[in-house]
Amino acid sequence: MIRNEDQFDAVIEADQRIESDDWMPEEYRKTLVRQIAQHAHSEIIGMQPEGAWITRAPSLRRKAILTAKVQDEAGHGLYLYGAAETLGVDRGDLLDLLHTKKQKYSSIFNYPTPTWADVGAIGWLVDGAAIMNQVPLCRCSYGPYGRAMVRICKEESFHQRQGFQIMLTLAQGTDAQHQMAQEALNRWWWPSIMMFGPPDTESVHNARNMAWGIKRYTNDELRQNFVDASVPQAEVLGLTVPDSDLVWNEERGHYDFGEPDWEEFARMVRGEGEMPAERIRTRLDAHNGGAWVREAAEAYAAKHEEIAA
Amino acid sequence: MSTGWPLWEVFVRARRGVNHVHFGSVHAADGETALQAARDLFTRRQEGVSMWVVKSTDVVASDPDDEGELFDPAEGKDYRFPTDYELPAEVDHM
Numbered sequence: 253m254i255r256n257e258d259q260f261d262a263v264i265e266a267d268q269r270i271e272s273d274d275w276m277p278e279e280y281r282k283t284l285v286r287q288i289a290q291h292a293h294s295e296i297i298g299m300q301p302e303g304a305w306i307t308r309a310p311s312l313r314r315k316a317i318l319t320a321k322v323q324d325e326a327g328h329g330l331y332l333y334g335a336a337e338t339l340g341v342d343r344g345d346l347l348d349l350l351h352t353k354k355q356k357y358s359s360i361f362n363y364p365t366p367t368w369a370d371v372g373a374i375g376w377l378v379d380g381a382a383i384m385n386q387v388p389l390c391r392c393s394y395g396p397y398g399r400a401m402v403r404i405c406k407e408e409s410f411h412q413r414q415g416f417q418i419m420l421t422l423a424q425g426t427d428a429q430h431q432m433a434q435e436a437l438n439r440w441w442w443p444s445i446m447m448f449g450p451p452d453t454e455s456v457h458n459a460r461n462m463a464w465g466i467k468r469y470t471n472d473e474l475r476q477n478f479v480d481a482s483v484p485q486a487e488v489l490g491l492t493v494p495d496s497d498l499v500w501n502e503e504r505g506h507y508d509f510g511e512p513d514w515e516e517f518a519r520m521v522r523g524e525g526e527m528p529a530e531r532i533r534t535r536l537d538a539h540n541g542g543a544w545v546r547e548a549a550e551a552y553a554a555k556h557e558e559i560a561a
Numbered sequence: 562m563s564t565g566w567p568l569w570e571v572f573v574r575a576r577r578g579v580n581h582v583h584f585g586s587v588h589a590a591d592g593e594t595a596l597q598a599a600r601d602l603f604t605r606r607q608e609g610v611s612m613w614v615v616k617s618t619d620v621v622a623s624d625p626d627d628e629g630e631l632f633d634p635a636e637g638k639d640y641r642f643p644t645d646y647e648l649p650a651e652v653d654h655m
Contacts, residue, residue, distance in 0.1 A: 253611075269578030271611070317640045380655075395578050412655055413646035420648070485652050 264465055269395040272338035280464055283457070284394050285339050286355070287466065292332035293350045293357035297531050299325045301365040302374060310368060317414050318371065324407050331400040338396040351536055359520035360447050362527045369422050369429075369436035375415015377437075377444040377482065383408055384478045385448065393465030416485065423489040430490075437486065438494045444482075445509075446517045448475040479507050568617040569595035571602075573609035581613050589614075 254260050254274035263270060270276055303322045309315040333343045349355040360378055365371060386405050392398040422433035449471040452458055461467040469477075479498075486493050497510035519525070566588040572581035584603045589595035595614040604612070623631060639645040648655060 263577070271574070271577060273611070313640065316638070320638065320641050398578065399580060409643040410641060410646065413643050413648060414640070416648060416652065416655060417646050485655070488649055488652050 264393055264463075267393075267465065269398065270393055271395045279460075280466075281339055283461065283464075283466060284397065285336055285341055288332055288336040288339075288397055289341075289346045289349065290356055290358075292329045292336060292346065293355060294361065295325050295329035295332060297350075297357040297361045297535060300531055300534055301361055301363070302371055304365060305368065305371050308368070309371075314418075321375075321411055321414065324411070328404045328407070331403060332397075335396040335400040347539065351532065351539065353523060353532065356521065356523070357531075358447065359517070359523070360443055361531060362520050362523070362525070363439065363443055364527060367432055367436060369419070369432040370439065372415050372418030372422060372433065373436035373440040375411050375413075376419050376485070377415075377440045378447070379408060379411040379415060380482060381444045381447040381478050383412060384474050384481070388468035388474075391465075391468060416489075419489055419491075423491055433489065434491050437489075437491050441494050442512050442516075443520075445475060445479070446512050446514075446520075448472075448478065450514065450517070476506055479509050483507055566590050569599070569614040570617050570620060571595075571599040572613040572615070573599075573603055574611040575609055577610065581611065584608075586617060587614070592616075 254263060254270070254276070256275055257277065260270070260274070260276055260280075263274075270280075299322050302318060302325075306315055306318050306322065309318050333346060336346060337343055346355070350357065365374065383405065386401055386408065389401040390398055390405055392401065419433050419436075422429040424430075449455060452470045452472045455471050458467065458470055462470070483493055483498065495510045497508065499508050501508045567590075568586050569589055569592070570586050571584045573584045574581045584599075587595055587598040587602055589598050592614055596612060599612055599614055603609070635641075
């Protein structure tokens, strides 16, 4: 068991894992609570843009797939709230912080999903970017978070493939369907690029979180990996990536690409506009709407305890 | 003759980074002695770095008769697996 900073540093240095009953620096604990909570919030808010399409999915099979995917997001949220609770916080308190906008969720879920192709683009690009972020988190220095991520990554792998398959079906369909897929790519490309966070030069906690083994790669490294993986996939779809600066750089062995609109990113992170308000409203409606179920469960448990006593 | 001591389920964490895993059970008068007995019984060869004991009567287990009802509905939902999605060879590693 780790009892002090020297022992903590030695475990980190040896690239071993910290467990919940170990001593840890207060900032390490706080960073993890914030990151895991915001990750959990993103999972459950992320149910909304796709959940909205379940009733309108174009076939019974697509409905079943989308329902399974949205169920997975709920489950991933619960795994993560559970991991956060090992750090001595309460899930109810974390939800309050989400509901009062004191903690954030990924701003990617503040974009609307106007067409069925957006569901495909989310699976392909947004889940693709999430996987790029999440695979290294399986090796996070905090054991309970890493273990939750292993389970999540395993379940997540079908999400991207089903999204790509939707895109492929549309891209190979009628001209109108092809166009619908292209427009969804146009909408989701830059927001997906920005999912990796601000450039390394402006990322405040990069160095410290790398040293602590909370992060394994920088924002820009992950972003480059994502572009390198996604561009050939767009070519298979026969769609055009909406970046006029995009070009293969033989010397670097990577794609060069343009600069996203970081002002838009800042606006999205601040949660300005109608969409963020609607997301929180929908979340609160679900939370408050479920209150009677929680009360009934407690009443039922209390009654049975009474009978047993 | 029975000691009347309760049964304790033993969970051992093999090393940092992995979950506690169920190893078996011991009889002991209280939690403290259950830990000592479990340590002697299950970790004589450095099998672990951390241990939990939980009173067996505190474990709520599913009824074997409910197995079908609980777990069968997950059958036949191949679309929950990545292998259910055929993609072109160039992107099949996705």
